Amino acid sequence: MNANLKLVILDRDGTINRASDEFIKSPEEWHPLPGAMEAISRLNHAGYHVVLATNQSGLGRGLFDVAALNAVHSHMIKTLAAAGGRIDAIFYCPHAPDEGCGCRKPWPGLFAQIAERYGVSLQGVPCIGDSLRDMQAAEAAGCAPHLVCTGRHADLLGQAVPPGFPVNTRIHADLAACVDQLLGLETSNPALAA
Structure with missing residues (x-):
């Protein structure tokens, strides 16, 4: 284990x-959210390895192929590199919702793959997403769930954690605000930086 x-x-x-x-x-349909590339770069510069866990059911639905997905990710990686950041690995579920796989969030299969690849426990690892299923998968894997209000749940900003969400979900305006909090917590508690 790499603690x-x-x-x-x-x-x-x-x-x-x-x-x-x-x-x-x-790639032409991929547009970064304001501040997101810089937020990832700040995580990297603070010593974090950033990995993606993403449902890509468009593959299973036949809307695009793996080459198209790779082109989108290549564009994303180049855009991020221009902001001084990087993503270390991308884990994706290619299945349509009706295929009954264990890797499609809210199931934690992608997270199990990440834990295996890196040889770590995911207990307390920050997981940042925009949907209930992201938070459910994070909780199932033992991660700390962080919801950003830049996607499916923009209406939750400033609200209490709604029923159905893990009770320890933290709600943020966007990825930059979440990273501010994560890095602020690390600064205020040196044990988190170890």
Whole structure:
């Protein structure tokens, strides 16, 4: 186990880029949310490894293929590099909702893959996403759930944690605000930086 590895798990659509009901099928359809690239860069510069855990059911629905998904991710990685950041790995579920897989959030299969790849426990690892299913998967994996109000739940900003969400969910305006809080907590508690 690598107990010293600092890890943050991010959702993609609605968390770091604008979500679309039509799915993100090409690099031209991928647009970063304001401040998101810089927020990831700040995590990297604070020593965090950033990984994505994303449902990509457009693959299972036949809306795009793996080459198109790779092109979107290549564009995302280049855009992030221009802001001085990086994503260490991308874990995605390619299945449609009716396929009954264990890797589609809210199931924690992607998180189990991350834990195995990095040889770590995910207990308390920050997981940042924009949906109930992100928070449910985070809780099932033992992660600390952080909801950003830039996607499916923009209406929750300033509200109490709603029923159905893990009770320890923290709600933030956006990824930048969440990163501010994570890095602020680390600064105020040196044990978190170890």
